[in-house]
Amino acid sequence: MPQAAEISVAETDVEKPAPPDSRPGWNWFLLLAVVWLAVNLLTADRSPSVWQDEVSYSDPGINLATGRGWTSTAWPFQSRDEFFCSNVPLHPLALAGWVRIFGWSPTAVRSLNYAFVLLAAAVLWQSLYRSGIVRSIGARLGTTALLFGTVGMAFCFRSGRPDMIAFVLIAIIFSIAVADRDRLSPLRMLVASVLIPLAALQALPYVAFLGIVGFLANRRYFFRVALVGAGCVLGLGGWFAFLQSKGLWPRFWGAVTGASHSGGGITTRIAEAIAGVTEDASAHVLAAALIVFLILRLRHMGLAGLKLREPAVVGLVLGLGVPAFVGFAGKFPIYYAWMKLAPMAVCVMAAWERECATPRSRQWLSHATVAFALLAAAAWPLRMAVTVWEWRQRDYAPVQAFCTAQVTPADYVVCDYQAYYPVKRQAAMTFVYNYIPAMSKADKAAATVLIIDPKDAAEVIAGIGGTWTLTAEYRNDTRSGQAVQGVAKLYKLSVYRRA
Incomplete structure (x- = not known):
């Protein structure tokens, strides 16, 4: 089994992390996943109401699946006779195959994102287990519950938007970086990285920020960071070359910039960065929990002993830095919230496990803090409760x-x-x-x-x-x-x- 990832705190004479749980705990993951999936499928066509982004990003995939070609009649920047140009082509392509199998009702279209989230959660579960970043089954269940239940995550996977395929690719890259050391792992990482620009151009600033933090946390990550960067450049270059060869680049650029709300002067960019940081109440809960865990570590280790690779530090840097960086680069609306919520969820549970290795007199506060953090996962159940309450009103x-x-x-x-x-x-x-x-x-x-x-x-x-x-x-x-x-x-x- 690979050594625990560099996010782990170094052993000291006072505390020693418990060994990783020898059981992967897939039965618990499957139990949670089956319940989550069943509830989502039963309520898919009632929440949310059919809306703009869902239709706009689904239309080209549905057209491709039904024999109308890679075209769309849902965008104001290109006609139905033109090759569809998009900044997220991978999702409609995947949707085309999906709807050929399951049809194209609201439930069928939205269920593709459920599949993506389940895949990403399963990849993270395995990587956290193999790397030892989150050692216990209970803590991994907590991580998964946060992935399934927070405000921004629930919005992303229930909205029909194309964001979750990028989440899958990031999860795969993370898994390879922390848990895989075989000869083919660099190739797998490169392939996943090449697909990032096709999954979401807006994910490129996110990947850049993750790479910077990963390298600063541990210089041994340099090769992996460079490999991911090279893959993104190859993917972006390949997409540009394809569009240019077909004479589509001007149309693509016009479509992307015409549909984007990013840009503006420095004041606008700062406002977008602040808006990204303050977006999503679930992130506020997780940030508060991470601050408590950081204070506990400072009391134990002192400022001199604190390192960037500490889970509480990593969680706060990514939870606050990602929306600020991506928001400054363009925008950070609620449907980008997965970019900060996923690493924060992992880091909260990893920080809790580190505190569980401390003297018992201090553990009550860490247990109370993680219980508070798990309140962030209540957003999805509450949303489902409202959906049931308004069942007739929402009937499509x-x-x-x-x-x-x-x-x-x-x-x-x-x-x-x-x-x-x-x-x-x-x-x-x-x-x-x-x-x-x-x-x-x-x-x-x-x-x-x-x-x-x-x-x-x-x-x-x-x-x-x-x-x-x-x-x-x-x-x-x-x-x-x-x-x-x-x-x-x-x-x-x-x-x-x-x-």
């Missing part, structure tokens, strides 16, 4: 039935994100209303039905042109879920036919 089946009844197989439909799934399945052509700036005059003239949010009706009709008649309206049953106001987005749709 009536929306699908309503939209299907309004559309014929010959219709060209401009629709809101809310109506995307049933309209896409039924209509001859589906245009998400966000696509209107890229629509050709011929497509606008061919449009026969509008299924849109009432608040957007005037803007959409003006963008399409022509005369339209209101033929039907849909509203959620608002009699349910009144005890929790403003949590579920009510489905509201108006149907117009060309006069």
